Amino acid sequence: MSEETASQGKPVDQPRIERAVREILAAIGEDPDRNGLLETPARVARMYAELFSGLHLDPARHLKKTFEETYDELVLIRDITFNSMCEHHLLPFIGTAHVGYIPKGSVVGISKLARIVEEISHRPQVQERMTEQIADLLVQELDPKGAIVVIEAEHSCMTIRGVRKPGAMTITSAVRGLFRKNESSRAEAMSLINGHR
Ligand SMILES: Nc1nc2c(ncn2[C@@H]2O[C@H](COP(=O)(O)OP(=O)(O)OP(=O)(O)O)[C@@H](O)[C@H]2O)c(=O)[nH]1
Numbered sequence: 001m002s003e004e005t006a007s008q009g010k011p012v013d014q015p016r017i018e019r020a021v022r023e024i025l026a027a028i029g030e031d032p033d034r035n036g037l038l039e040t041p042a043r044v045a046r047m048y049a050e051l052f053s054g055l056h057l058d059p060a061r062h063l064k065k066t067f068e069e070t071y072d073e074l075v076l077i078r079d080i081t082f083n084s085m086c087e088h089h090l091l092p093f094i095g096t097a098h099v100g101y102i103p104k105g106s107v108v109g110i111s112k113l114a115r116i117v118e119e120i121s122h123r124p125q126v127q128e129r130m131t132e133q134i135a136d137l138l139v140q141e142l143d144p145k146g147a148i149v150v151i152e153a154e155h156s157c158m159t160i161r162g163v164r165k166p167g168a169m170t171i172t173s174a175v176r177g178l179f180r181k182n183e184s185s186r187a188e189a190m191s192l193i194n195g196h197r
């Protein structure tokens with residue numbers, strides 16, 4: 001557990017995960033005591049602590065420090081890679097997030113936009129909610145003229161099981177403020193998100 005997780009949120013109960021993973025191994029007909037599986041429950045517990053590390057953290061804290069600037073055009077961070085866990089199957093969905101806003105008097109450090117994606121993705125999620133949470137956090141903390149979030153991801157619950165459609169990408173977007181009202185602002189952001197790859 002990182003210091004940050006320990007100080008800001010409830011720690012993940014790793015011994016409890018270990019017991020549950022042992023149960024799952026037994027339930028699938030494996031022998032949890034065979035050599036190759038002995039460390040698996042502890043390993044999975046550490047992995048879940050990492051994958052769900054954002055659950056009890058408040059990503060708003062990353063947006064508290066801002067810098068006064070008169071710049072009031074689009075700021076867009078494109079292609080922020082992320083991995084999250086679909087809350088329906090506890091399988092990963094992996095993709096990129098594009099996060100943009102139009103500042104009103106102050107800007108935020110650009111790394112902070114990637115930090116909020118990181119933290120919001122490290123929870124049991126559905127892609128739509130994750131998209132909205134990022135956009136709403138920008139509005140809440142930065143009071144920007146507009147905010148836009150586009151996420152594209154491949155859901156392994158759709159690739160390795162179930163309908164089995166590898167390569168199918170799910171695209172979600174959340175637009176707030178100016179981007180909702182002004183079609184040309186939205187089109188500009190979308191063309192920058194989609195263009196020149
Ligand atoms: N809207 C949305 N659906 C998701 C997301 N991640 C996974 N799902 C879907 O959640 C749904 C769960 O449907 P259920 O019918 O309860 O579960 P299931 O029987 O395993 O469904 P199949 O995947 O179709 O086999 C599936 O259609 C998944 O594709 C997500 O981020 N957003």
Ligand SMILES: [Zn+2]
Nearest residue numbers: 086088089157
């Ligand atoms: Zn799923």
